[in-house]
Every structure is written in structure tokens, then in C-alpha cells.
Amino acid sequence: MPSPAAGARSPESLGSPRALPRVVVVGSGFAGFSVLRHLERLLPPDAAELIVVSPVDHLLYTSLLPQVATSEAEPRHLAVSVRAALRRTTLALGHVVKVDFRGRTITVRQPNAVHAQLRWDRLVLAPGAVTRTVDIPGLTDHALGLKNLAEAVYLRDHVLRQFEYADACEDPVVRRARCTFVIVGAGYTGTELAAQMVRFTRRAVGQYPRLTERDIRWILTDLAPRVLPELGEALSRRAARVLAGRGVDVRLRTSISEAGAGCVRFIDGESVATHTLVWCAGVAPSPLISTLGLPTQHGRLVVDARFQVPATADVFALGDAAAVPDVTRGCQPAGQTAQHAVRQGAVAARNVAASLGHGTAKPYRHRNLGFVVDLGGTAAVADPLGIPLSGVAAAAVTRGYHLWALPCLTNRTRVAADWLLDTLTPRQIVQLGFLPPAKSSINAAERIDIYHSGHS
Template sequence: MKNSSAVARAARMAERVRGRVAARGEGAPTGSQRGEATAGDASTRGGSPRVVVVGGGFAGLGVLRHLEARLPAGAADLELVSPTDHLLYTSLLPQVCTGEVEPRHLAVSVRSALRRTVLRPGHAVDVDLAGRTVTVLGSDGSTHETGWDRLVLAPGSLTRTFDIPGLAEHGLGMKNLAEAIYLRDHVLRQLEYADMATDAAERRARCTFVVVGAGYTGTEIAAQMRRFTAGVLERFPRLAADELRWILLDLAPRVLPELDEALGAGAMKVLRDRGVEVRLETSVTRVAADSVTLSDGEVVPAHTLVWCAGITPNPLMEKVGTETVKGRLVVDEYFNVPGAAGVFGLGDAAAVPDVTRDGAPAGQTAQHAVRQGAAAGRNVAASIGYGKARPYRHRDLGFVVDLGGTDAVANPLGIHLSGVPAAAVTRAYHLLALGAGTNRAHVATDWLLATAVPEQVVQLGFRPPPKATITEIEDTHVYAG
């Protein structure tokens, strides 16, 4: 009798717990929209499900932060596959080139941000849906496989290049810290060579810098680096101001073609006021060590070409074996990959439908990646029984473009700004988006020092691989084959 009463009390308690869970919307997931559980899940075998996230950028780190905050300890084993131990805040890379921000201050530590996640250093180079494994290539060349019950693919993007003669050998990218540091050293080195050159033509070529791509990165690089090089020219007494030449090219009919015309017009004014030559509806047909051939036939003597002509999804997406569109993994509005139970995709490498834009793929921007990280984290948690999945909805907060100094263009909440107000909004946004108090403090201090202390115009001497090519520095070769 006593035992029967205990059993009854236990049954009533269990029922009350189930009721509370249901009231919070934390029941077991149902339907493919919520990452439907499969027979192979560790959870169905009595263990904790393993959630493997590929990519430590805004999207991937956002997923893991959400899962650590939402899931009770022991509810899932969390792993991150990433070639670096940090999230790189790429929006401020141009300021690394100018020396205004220290490189490490843009690196948000993964180990500081995540407490319960195991970091697996390396590149994810293959996915086996049937075996539920992902192959990881370590920096030492070794490979290993790790199993998963939920797989989150957010490996980001790489620099998009074209089959232009000489581009692979001589083009410089702007996607990571190594490229930003190398570009700074390279530009200063060209000024050094020009300063000691006795031939006027060589001096002019060394002082000519070509930037391809008038989107965010290219426009910011051209504007900020033109300002930087003009400011340090006094350190090179044999160089004249009229020998310094920055050229910005784009096939589009205007600067910042992905943004509204007001922002593009504002950026164009700053570029021209600073002396940047903007060539629209023009691109490059050949790149040599000492010249750049333009699509209109002009040959520009130059030893520098910075390639900022867009991005391409990480090649890993083609290894998944499911549908892709322009290299981006096709997913539904819940981030689920159709035909691959337990697999989610987001960020630059996934074509996430934005229900606020009639299902058109979301833009490949940091703003989307940050929001998708939180939304996908919620849906991954729902797939293992915690919370309720929801479709991705994006509310555009506007855009900011930092042109250096007190110049910027921005449209927060649809309000168009330029000059000092835009610069203030832009820097406030960057500090907020950094996402780590330590990094915010360091970057803010860097900015204050830059206004009060003279610039240290020195080459850092960091040497990338034997050839500072986009393929080598961005490790695109690891996906070959």
C-alpha cells in the first residue's frame, strides 16, 4: 500500500513536470521544421546528443552562445570545429591596415566566450550524412572524424576570385588578420622602394595602388588607406604628394551598389575629396607584378592590387551532397537542410530564406549572421526538446560604412547620416557588435590613442606563406579534391 502510494505520488509529480514543460513550450520537437529526432540520436540511445558546430564566426559562435545559455548542463555535448580559436571582427580590418587598431583586439576569444564547448582546431573538409560524421583537417596535416547528432554548418565565406591572368599570383585579399597585416607592410614597403628609386616611372608605379570592388570592404580600404598614406608621406622626403595614387574599380554603375543611393553618393564624395580615382563600370583583365590592365585597355603601372570583389560560400557546402544555390546551402526558414535530418545551415554559406522579403535569401552580412546565430541556436535547442522553433525574421537596422577619421556614411533605422554624426554612430555600432567587453575596451583605447599619439609608421615584419596569395592565406587549397 505504501509502495502504491509512492508510485501514485511519483506519477502525479511527473505529470505536473510534463505540464510545466509543455507550458513553457519545451516539449519534444515535432516535424521536420524543428530538426526532427532520428533513430541514430544519442538521446534515443540514453546519452546526451552531440551538437557539432562548424565555423567560429558570428553565426557559429552565436549558436553556441545561445545553446550554452539555454540548455541545462548535461543536456548536450557541444563541439566547435574552427581553424582559429577566435571570432574575427572583420568589419574593422581596414583599421588594422592603417594601424589605428591593434590586430589582436579584433579577435574575440572563443574560450572566453564559451565555457562548455570543446574546441576542435582545424578545417571541416567533408560531411558524411549517412555516417553522421564530419572530417576535420588539422593544421598539422592530420585528419580525423567526429560524430554528431546535430550538425550546424556555418563555415562562412572566402574571397571570390575569377580566372583573370595573374590574379592568383599577384592579387592581395582582405578577409583575415594575416591579409590585413600583410597589406599594411606591403604598402609601406612600396613607399620605401619608391623613396629610394631614382627612376621617376618606377617611383610612380610604386606609389600607385589599385583596389578592385567598390562594396563595403573595397570602399573602406580605398578611403582609409588613401588617408593613411597621405598622412605618412612626410616620412618619405623624396616623394611628392602628386605621385601618390589610389584607384578604385568596380563593374557596377555606382559605389556601394548593394546599399541605397544616398549612402553611395556620400561615400563617393569622400573618396573624390581625398583624391581617390573611382573608375565605375571598369574591371581588370590582367595582373602582372608591375602593372594592372583594365577592361578599357589601359595599362596602369602598379605593384599593388587589392582584390575586394565579393565573397563566395565556403566550398564545404558542396561536400554536403544536398541542394545548393550559387554555392550556398539550401535551407528552410528554420535553418533545416531538406533531406538531411539533424543538419542546420546558416551564415554566409547558407541561403537562408528571409520571410520578411518573400523568402529571398538573406544577405551575406555580419548583421544577418549575428541574428541568425541566435535564431538557429533557439531552433537547435528546440530540436532536442528545449523551447520552440521559429522561422528566421530579419528587421533591417541600417548600415554603416567607416571611411576613416571623422568621415562615414550610415542610415541607422532609415535615417541618413554623414560626416561626424555618421562616424559617431558607426563607431558606437562597432563597439556594440564586438560582443566582448575586453575587446571593446581595447578598441576604444586604440581609437583614443590614435587621436592623441603620432602614428608609428613601421613594418611589422610578419611574413605570410612564401607567396602572399589569397589561396594560401585563406587556406582555400584545403578544400581541393
């Protein structure tokens, strides 16, 4: 690898006189982070060298991204430092763009666009997911995503910028378009975002003298027959009532057929004038998976119940990018959720350690703990351990779950402080301007473009 800066250490320069086996984990998301945290506990210090390759230096707690978009949580409070939390792991910043299974090396595209090779003895593929897009004209050019901090902050800035334009506009038709916001996807992310953003925009509109709450229009659409189809019908109905009570226009069994700079067209032919389209219609495995030349299932890497990739030696995969068979569900692929990723990480770490002679391997068995959906304020729906809850009780369980799931005490404390301050002081509603519009498309913001340009 290139010569490191003064005071830094290149992963290739690390090691011990005994040349320890090197475990390389690709990705610092829920799955990769969990694997490394458990490997540090399972393996003695002299058993292996641990390296994580990631384009960022943190685990992002994506479950609270809607709260970043609504100014309820500070962006950095959702970022758990890899270096602080994983003390025995070396971080190599960059995107993995190529894997040589025979030569046991990976090619890393570093932040300065330099490519470097990194050797491995055990490889754990957990590159996560990106926003799933479909072939809808104009979608990738005009839709915004919600998969990382840059997208969440940009969405907040963009919405506030539409209010600025609307407040300065004399034409009521143009003003209406600027204050109309469309979200596609009524799953967890889209439903939470719609419910929370309508509260946020009602607060924000008070700063603009020529606008009122009546000018704001939020539309949530999905091909599914109900919101939150992953939950039971009773909780789905309760969430739908919250959305309706806040004035969200929920359109089910339909979606958009075209996106433009100033409007979206629905599949029934109706056009809605808007400058804001947020795409929350699911996730797709990291583009890295399609470059490996290995069998996939719906785009996810095929693995066995012990996370091993068939026809390769010493390669494991898990998380959103792997079709991990869940033996508790007839070996159907496990869901693409943070809960699955974290718990897969614990078992995968055990199996990687077993491959190095420490402990015994076992298959992944998932025990569903339930789901939580934060609808903002005291509204929420949840089914912890299968017990359906809504309202204040669900909101308390939801907040408690998020604080428990955050893997660092510092982040828990800061997020809890954000929530407390939000109840005691007026919310700060300002634009931060971190991400220029040219970089706001899903492909650019999530760096999908590097896999479309020959790894340039």
C-alpha cells in the same frame, strides 16, 4: 582522434556517463559564434555537449579589418577568444574537409595535417565565406585579399614596402608604379579600405624623404554604376564626394581584365603600372560547401526558413555559406553580412535547442537595422533604422555600432583605447613581417588550397 597533449582533452574523450547528445558547430565566425553563445543560454548544462570546429581559436570582427591595415586598430583586439567567451563549448582546431551524413561524422584536418573523425548528433554548418575570385588572368597569383588578420597586416606591410622601394628608386616611372594602388570592389570593404588607406599613406609618406603626397595614387574600380550600391543613392553620392575629396580615382562601370606582377589591365584596354592589386569584389561560400553533394543556390547551401538542410537529418546551416530564405523579403536569400549572420545565429540556436526538446522552433525573419560605413576620421555614411546620416554624426554612430557589436567587453575596451590613442598620439607606422610573400595569395592566406589538393 589522436592522443591529446598533456593537460588537453580530445573532443571524442569528452562526455558524461549519460552520453549527452553532441552538437557540433562548424565555424567560429559571426554565425557559428552566435549559435553557440545562444545555445549556452538556452540549453541546461546536462542537455547537450557543445563542440565548435574552427581553424582559429577566435571570432574575428572582420568589419574593422581596414583599420588593421591602416594601423588604427591592433590585430589581436579584433579577435574574440572562443575559449574565454564560450565557457561550455569545446574547441577543436582544424578545417572540416568532409561530412558523412549517414554515419554522422565529420573529418577534421587538424593544424598538423592529421585527419580525425568527430561524431555528431546535431550538425550546424556555419563555415563562413572566402574571397570571391573570378577567372581573370593573373588574379589569384597577384591580387591580395582582405578577409583575415594575416591579409590585413600583410597589406599594410606591402604598402609600406612599396614606399621603401620607391624612396630608393631614381626612375620616376618606376617610383610612380610603386606608389600606385588599385582596389577592385566598391562595396563596403573596398570603399572603406580606399577611404582609410589614402589617409594612412598620406601620413606614412612623410617618413620617406624622397616621396611626397603627390606621388601617391589610389584607384577604386567596380562594375557597379556607383560606390556602395547596397546603400541609397544619397549616401552613395556622399561617400563618392569623400573619396573624390581625398584624391581617389574612382572608376565605375569598369573593372580589370588582367593582373600582372607590375601592372593591371582594365577592360577598356588601358594598362596601369602598379605592384599592388587588392581584390574586394565580394565573398563566396566556404569551399567545404561544394564537397557536400547537396543542392546549392549560387554556391550557397539550400536550407529552409528554419535553417534545416533538406534531405538530411538533424543538419542545420546558416551564415554566408547558406541561402537562408528571408520571409520578410519574399523568401529571397538573406544577405551575406555580419548583421544577418549574428541574428540568424540566435534563431538557429533556438531551433537546434527545439530539436533537442527545449523550446519551439521558428522561421528566420530579418529586421534591417541599417548599415554603417567608416570612411576614416570624422567621415562616414550610415542609415541606422533607415535614417540617412553622414559626416560627424555618422562617424559617431558607426564607432558606437562597432563597439556594441563586438561581443566581448575586453575587445570593446581595447578597440576604444586604440581609437583614443590614435587621436592623442602619432600612429605607429611600421612593418611587422608576419606573412611571407609566398603565403600572401588569396588561396594560401585563406587556406582555400587545402580543398584543391585532396585534403593533403
